[in-house]
Amino acid sequence: xxxxxxxxxxxxxxxxxxxxxxxxxxxxxxxxxxxxxxxxxxxxxxxxxxxxxxxxxxxxxxxxxxxxxxxxxxxxxxxxxxxxxxxxxxxxxxxxxxxxxxxxxxxxxxxxxxxxxxxxxxxxxxxxxxxxxxxxxxxxxxxxxxxxxxxxxxxxxxxxxxxxxxxxxxxxxxxxxxxxxxxxxxxxxxxxxxxxxxxxxxxxxxxxxxxxxxxxxxxxxxxxxxxxxxxxxxxxxxxxxxxxxxxxxxxxxxxxxxxxxxxxxxxxxxxxxxxxxxxxxxxxxxxxxxxxxxxxxxxxxx
Numbered sequence: 349x350x351x352x353x354x355x356x357x358x359x360x361x362x363x364x365x366x367x368x369x370x371x372x373x374x375x376x377x378x379x380x381x382x383x384x385x386x387x388x389x390x391x392x393x394x395x396x397x398x399x400x401x402x403x404x405x406x407x408x409x410x411x412x413x414x415x416x417x418x419x420x421x422x423x424x425x426x427x428x429x430x431x432x433x434x435x436x437x438x439x440x441x442x443x444x445x446x447x448x449x450x451x452x453x454x455x456x457x458x459x460x461x462x463x464x465x466x467x468x469x470x471x472x473x474x475x476x477x478x479x480x481x482x483x484x485x486x487x488x489x490x491x492x493x494x495x496x497x498x499x500x501x502x503x504x505x506x507x508x509x510x511x512x513x514x515x516x517x518x519x520x521x522x523x524x525x526x527x528x529x530x531x532x533x534x535x536x537x538x539x540x541x542x543x544x545x546x547x548x549x550x551x552x553x554x555x556x557x558x559x560x561x562x563x564x565x566x567x568x569x570x571x572x573x574x575x576x577x578x579x580x581x582x583x584x585x586x587x588x589x590x591x592x593x594x595x596x597x598x599x600x601x602x603x604x605x606x607x608x609x610x611x612x613x614x615x616x617x618x619x620x621x622x623x624x625x626x627x628x629x630x631x632x633x634x635x636x637x638x639x640x641x642x643x644x645x646x647x648x649x650x
Contacts, residue, residue: 370445381407386428394618409487410476417453424534425470431519431527435484468500507602517645522559530558542587542597567626569609574599605639
């Protein structure tokens with residue numbers, strides 16, 4: 349059974365520094381989170397298939413985070429996007445701790461200080477920013493919680509450009525149908541991920557988008573890889589040396605792949621419900637478990 353809990357205990361520190369960097373207690377009490385019936389078919393939050401892995405569900409505005417306290421990072425996020433009701437609001441760059449979790453279970457500012465690591469949004473800032481202006485402002489601010497971030501290298505190449513534009517591309521596609529998306533995203537949490545400042549830095553990220561096409565549930569899946577651009581042995585040596593020196597791992601340029609949804613379920617250990625069966629990849633590609641390196645959005649099979 350999934351041992352997730354909803355809205356856990358409040359934060360454990362009242363220091364002045366914490367008060368500046370942490371959302372006020374009680375401010376998130378009214379958040380309803382991700383709507384599993386947003387598209388019509390029920391798409392539940394993805395629980396770990398391993399019953400020994402404990403998670404905490406943190407609801408925000410139009411999205412939820414399935415958080416793994418043992419890794420101090422999210423295992424998965426789920427967001428609903430209403431493309432016809434998106435609102436343009438100013439960016440909020442003030443990252444905050446979530447008061448519903450103890451601070452020492454969150455990967456906060458210390459992870460990103462004085463190094464080339466970015467706070468990589470899992471739920472993209474723009475995605476939940478829809479509805480009334482009040483809802484949109486709240487959703488915008490909610491995405492800037494450390495529970496919705498994971499370390500990524502501060503490089504910007506074609507692979508990352510493709511990754512960041514996936515939701516826009518898929519919304520454009522969905523405009524011919526329903527113009528609504530449900531997107532699940534998270535890091536691939538491996539035991540072998542390189543350690544750094546009390547966490548293990550994920551080398552890969554995943555995304556599964558779902559929408560209704562011709563009256564049926566449809567899904568596509570993607571993996572972003574920031575593994576070191578070296579041979580396996582050389583990469584292992586470089587990661588080990590960085591860990592001994594207390595340096596961030598030497599990560600490579602981003603590469604974005606379209607992959608079978610079933611492969612995402614396998615590499616993450618998450619139950620993706622009906623999404624693998626709704627995969628738009630051709631059956632022969634799924635059977636061969638073929639990963640397609642994307643050079644442009646035109647390479648995506650829909």
